Amino acid sequence: VNPLIAPPLPFDMKPRAREAVRDLKLQQFVGNATHLKDTQRGGIFGRDFGSDYDDLRTVARDTKQYALDHLGELLERFIASAEASGAKVHAAATADEACAIALKIAREHTAESCVKSKSMVTEEIGLLPAFEAAGIQTLETDLGEFILQIDGDAPSHIVTPMIHKDRVATAKSFVRELGARYTEDPTELTMIAREHMRGLYRAADLGVSGANFLLADEGSAVICTNEGNFDLSVGGPPVHIVFVGVEKLIRGARDLAPFLKLLARSGTAQPLTVYTSFVRGPRRAGEHGGPKEVHFVLVDAGRVGVLASEKRDLLRCIRCGACLNACPVYRKVGGHSYGSMYAGPIGAVLTPELERAQGNASAGLANYPDLPRASSLCGACYEACPVKIDIPKFLMHDRARLRERGLSPKSEGATLALWRWLAERPALFRMAIGAVRLHARMLGQHEKTKDGERAWLKSAPGPGAGWTATRDLGIATGESFRDWFAQRDTKGGSR
Amino acid sequence: MRVALFTTCLAEALAPRALKATVLVLEHVGVRPELPTAQTCCGQPMLSNGLPADAAVLARRMAEIFAPYDAVVTPSGSCCSVVREKYAGLFDEGSADRAAVDALAAKTYELVEFLETKLKVDPTTLRGKSTPSAAPLTCHDACHLRGIHRHGSTAPFLAKSCCGDVRELPDMAQCCGFGGMFSTQFPEVSTALGEEKLAHVASTGASTLVASDTGCAAHLAGLAHRKGVPLRVISPAEALAESLGLLESKA
Numbered sequence: 001v002n003p004l005i006a007p008p009l010p011f012d013m014k015p016r017a018r019e020a021v022r023d024l025k026l027q028q029f030v031g032n033a034t035h036l037k038d039t040q041r042g043g044i045f046g047r048d049f050g051s052d053y054d055d056l057r058t059v060a061r062d063t064k065q066y067a068l069d070h071l072g073e074l075l076e077r078f079i080a081s082a083e084a085s086g087a088k089v090h091a092a093a094t095a096d097e098a099c100a101i102a103l104k105i106a107r108e109h110t111a112e113s114c115v116k117s118k119s120m121v122t123e124e125i126g127l128l129p130a131f132e133a134a135g136i137q138t139l140e141t142d143l144g145e146f147i148l149q150i151d152g153d154a155p156s157h158i159v160t161p162m163i164h165k166d167r168v169a170t171a172k173s174f175v176r177e178l179g180a181r182y183t184e185d186p187t188e189l190t191m192i193a194r195e196h197m198r199g200l201y202r203a204a205d206l207g208v209s210g211a212n213f214l215l216a217d218e219g220s221a222v223i224c225t226n227e228g229n230f231d232l233s234v235g236g237p238p239v240h241i242v243f244v245g246v247e248k249l250i251r252g253a254r255d256l257a258p259f260l261k262l263l264a265r266s267g268t269a270q271p272l273t274v275y276t277s278f279v280r281g282p283r284r285a286g287e288h289g290g291p292k293e294v295h296f297v298l299v300d301a302g303r304v305g306v307l308a309s310e311k312r313d314l315l316r317c318i319r320c321g322a323c324l325n326a327c328p329v330y331r332k333v334g335g336h337s338y339g340s341m342y343a344g345p346i347g348a349v350l351t352p353e354l355e356r357a358q359g360n361a362s363a364g365l366a367n368y369p370d371l372p373r374a375s376s377l378c379g380a381c382y383e384a385c386p387v388k389i390d391i392p393k394f395l396m397h398d399r400a401r402l403r404e405r406g407l408s409p410k411s412e413g414a415t416l417a418l419w420r421w422l423a424e425r426p427a428l429f430r431m432a433i434g435a436v437r438l439h440a441r442m443l444g445q446h447e448k449t450k451d452g453e454r455a456w457l458k459s460a461p462g463p464g465a466g467w468t469a470t471r472d473l474g475i476a477t478g479e480s481f482r483d484w485f486a487q488r489d490t491k492g493g494s495r
Numbered sequence: 496m497r498v499a500l501f502t503t504c505l506a507e508a509l510a511p512r513a514l515k516a517t518v519l520v521l522e523h524v525g526v527r528p529e530l531p532t533a534q535t536c537c538g539q540p541m542l543s544n545g546l547p548a549d550a551a552v553l554a555r556r557m558a559e560i561f562a563p564y565d566a567v568v569t570p571s572g573s574c575c576s577v578v579r580e581k582y583a584g585l586f587d588e589g590s591a592d593r594a595a596v597d598a599l600a601a602k603t604y605e606l607v608e609f610l611e612t613k614l615k616v617d618p619t620t621l622r623g624k625s626t627p628s629a630a631p632l633t634c635h636d637a638c639h640l641r642g643i644h645r646h647g648s649t650a651p652f653l654a655k656s657c658c659g660d661v662r663e664l665p666d667m668a669q670c671c672g673f674g675g676m677f678s679t680q681f682p683e684v685s686t687a688l689g690e691e692k693l694a695h696v697a698s699t700g701a702s703t704l705v706a707s708d709t710g711c712a713a714h715l716a717g718l719a720h721r722k723g724v725p726l727r728v729i730s731p732a733e734a735l736a737e738s739l740g741l742l743e744s745k746a
Contacts, residue, residue, distance in 0.1 A: 328670040376674025378638035403545030423535040466679025470686040471717035481511035
């Protein structure tokens with residue numbers, strides 16, 4: 001698996017974040033795309049739903065939560081319906097199990113080639129490296145994922161995986177890897193990829209995809225794409241495998257509408273994705289298309305553990321990517337700074353939690369100590385979330401776990417403890433504030449402003465050093481507020 | 496109505512003028528705020544940095560100190576949102592502490608919110624002795640105002656009152672990059688966001704920025720100062736007090 005999304009652990013986010021902030025191309029590509037999508041998201045919801053938008057989100061939240069609360073029952077129903085339609089259903093407790101199931105199916109069909117549409121869970125379980133190791137040539141058919149694949153790059157956004165790249169890079173890659181002529185025209189680039197892929201679709205032994213929703217009543221999976229590549233990957237090869245996290249289950253088509261209304265609007269500001277495809281069992285007698293075998297691999301890989309934890313709300317996530325687009329930090333550091341296939345706000349809470357739930361309980365946060373801290377807690381993610389996951393709450397929760405386990409900087413903890421101790425002692429606290437102001441008066445650079453005199457600190461001790469690394473600290477040097485207030489009180493003044 | 500001023504420790508340390516302005520504006524609309532002297536810190540730094548038990552100690556103090564008052568008003572957006580949104584989560588439902596912090600949350604207001612929603616002050620009536628300053632200003636709301644559904648409401652209020660030329664800040668919704676200790680933990684990211692905000696401010700042509708949180712104001716003012724960008728950063732209270740002729744600005 002690419003070290004960009006599976007780095008050595010424990011993962012240190014800071015060097016990647018620092019580098020990303022200095023990367024002007026990344027700033028431009030990611031900044032522009034996220035701002036645009038976020039603005040368009042607000043626009044389309046306003047236009048199509050107005051003040052009902054919040055109610056729609058509430059319905060989606062409750063519907064998904066209901067499904068999670070009844071997961072066992074829905075699983076049984078899904079398995080029964082899927083098997084009735086002739087599909088085979090497999091349960092994978094771990095990533096390795098999921099890969100092993102796929103390899104077994106591939107071996108049974110002596111598969112040598114595979115066409116794959118976009119799927120986060122296959123990134124998560126490392127399916128591609130497993131297939132490559134087994135000699136199964138696998139083609140990513142989502143255009144963005146394809147470009148990343150030929151570049152040996154990794155996705156940096158849940159929905160727009162190559163958000164950190166542009167046409168110029170794509171043009172060069174197509175020249176280098178496909179022998180194409182150089183063009184930056186998006187239509188021509190798409191045609192080059194299309195020509196390259198069409199034959200491979202027809203020749204492939206195996207099709208692989210993820211799923212956006214699993215319908216328990218119908219025993220089918222719903223896949224939302226914009227390129228139609230899923231339909232080709234399921235239409236050509238004789239065998240199709242759907243990999244899907246168990247949290248994707250909902251009751252059935254009767255519950256699907258709010259999610260379809262929300263998913264594409266939240267992710268890409270489209271009313272619907274261009275294709276909304278349903279997969280049920282294999283080709284039936286008299287049908288002309290479709291695979292002869294359909295497998296559903298239901299992946300746990302920590303999800304059941306998350307369900308049993310206080311972070312169960314995270315399983316409501318429909319992977320729309322809206323929180324990434326809305327997040328000021330994601331916009332600046334890009335996806336690879338999160339060291340996971342799940343970047344941005346949702347990734348910051350989901351990555352350590354999935355790891356904790358799959359491995360030993362002491363891992364998780366210990367392997368990703370920066371992720372909960374890499375947020376200004378601005379709340380834009382919560383506001384953007386179509387299923388109302390309170391991500392800032394979980395970030396704060398994780399910060400507390402980090403502190404409890406001694407995984408946060410000690411000096412910072414000591415400062416905060418002193419601050420709290422002083423805050424219980426008003427007289428001392430006032431003296432401390434006075435000392436800060438005195439410190440500034442003595443050591444700061446004085447400046448007369450329209451609003452009175454101010455002292456500027458260019459360097460501060462202790463935790464303040466992080467502040468003055470890039471900023472000055474301005475402190476008003478005049479009379480303290482309390483002195484002013486007390487004086488007015490005694491004089492009567494204008495009061 | 497007994498109104499208490501919730502000063503916040505950051506404003507006492509960094510921005511006494513914002514607090515003076517808050518008192519002057521409240522007096523202008525006929526409210527005489529009191530200053531409970533035992534108040535210190537609301538616990539936001541502990542709460543945001545993984546020390547909820549320490550934050551709970553301070554939350555309990557806050558509820559006690561402000562218990563005698565009918566309303567609690569603060570010029571600092573983020574401290575306000577902590578009391579309003581976050582205190583409840585520190586205590587079990589049904590406990591006495593929970594009831595106390597819920598009562599505090601129900602009567603705590605950010606200054607502009609207090610004027611607009613509690614006192615129902617018509618902003619167009621906020622006219623002082625002097626004519627409104629012609630100097631254009633622009634307004635950045637603290638992200639924390641999202642949680643109390645006030646994000647983006649400062650600028651319209653100031654524009655309707657006597658603040659003259661209030662210019663729309665492009666991409667106001669994006670965080671300025673302060674984020675409490677985030678600003679020292681990820682200084683490069685924090686600064687990059689701050690620089691983007693300053694660029695947007697510059698694009699408006701305004702030389703005064705109104706920021707509705709003391710921390711955001713200190714971050715942006717400190718960044719502008721380090722970069723040698725002439726920018727005045729004030730609170731909404733100061734903008735109102737100046738326009739009403741209650742507070743001097745030696746322009």
